[in-house]
Amino acid sequence: MDFTDRVTAIFAENAEVNAHAATLQAAPINDAAACIVDSLLGGGKVLSCGNGCSAADAQYFAAQMQHRFERERPGLPAVALNSDAAIITAIALDEGFSAIFAKQVSALGHPGDVLLTLSVSGMAVNTIAAVEAAKDRQMRIVALTGRDGGDVAARLRPNDIEIRTPAQESARILENHRLVIHSLCDLIDLQLMGG
Numbered sequence: 001m002d003f004t005d006r007v008t009a010i011f012a013e014n015a016e017v018n019a020h021a022a023t024l025q026a027a028p029i030n031d032a033a034a035c036i037v038d039s040l041l042g043g044g045k046v047l048s049c050g051n052g053c054s055a056a057d058a059q060y061f062a063a064q065m066q067h068r069f070e071r072e073r074p075g076l077p078a079v080a081l082n083s084d085a086a087i088i089t090a091i092a093l094d095e096g097f098s099a100i101f102a103k104q105v106s107a108l109g110h111p112g113d114v115l116l117t118l119s120v121s122g123m124a125v126n127t128i129a130a131v132e133a134a135k136d137r138q139m140r141i142v143a144l145t146g147r148d149g150g151d152v153a154a155r156l157r158p159n160d161i162e163i164r165t166p167a168q169e170s171a172r173i174l175e176n177h178r179l180v181i182h183s184l185c186d187l188i189d190l191q192l193m194g195g
Contacts, residue, residue, distance in 0.1 A: 122150020146173030
C-alpha cells in the first residue's frame, strides 16, 4: 500500500491550520512573550502544566527555558508541574487528580509569576483548578488552547492571555502548540539577549 497521498494531505492540513493561526496568534504570542519577560526580569518564574501530550509540551517548554532554545544563554526559571511523579501521585492520592496542579501552584507560585497552561480542549479539571489557584496567587496566566477554548478560556481575566489554535482536531492543535512554544522561546530570547 502507498499512503503518500494521505501523508501529503496531513502536511497540507497542518500548513493550512498554521497559516490561518499566524494571523490570529501573532499578537497574543507577542503579548505572552512580553508577559513572561516582564515576570523574569522582576525575579519571577513560569510554571507550566498540561495533561497527556500537553504535559510533554509543558515539559518541553520548561526544558527550552532552563537549558536553551536556539542559542547559548543563562538558564531561565521555569518548572513543569506535571514532571514529578512523586508529587503528582501524593496529591492525587490524598486530594484527587483535579488538585495535582493547583496544589503546586499554591505552593510554588508568587505574585508576578506566570502560569502557562496547555490544553487541547480547555476542559481538564486539573488545568481549570490551576488557573483558579494562579488567580488566587496573583499570577498572570498564558493559556494555549484549541477548539472553543473551553472552561480555561472562560475563566481568564482581561489581563490574562489566551493563544487559541483555530482547529478541532487534536493532532493539528498539538502541532500548532509546539510552534507557539517555539515562537514564545524565540521572542523571549530576543527580548532578553537582543538580536
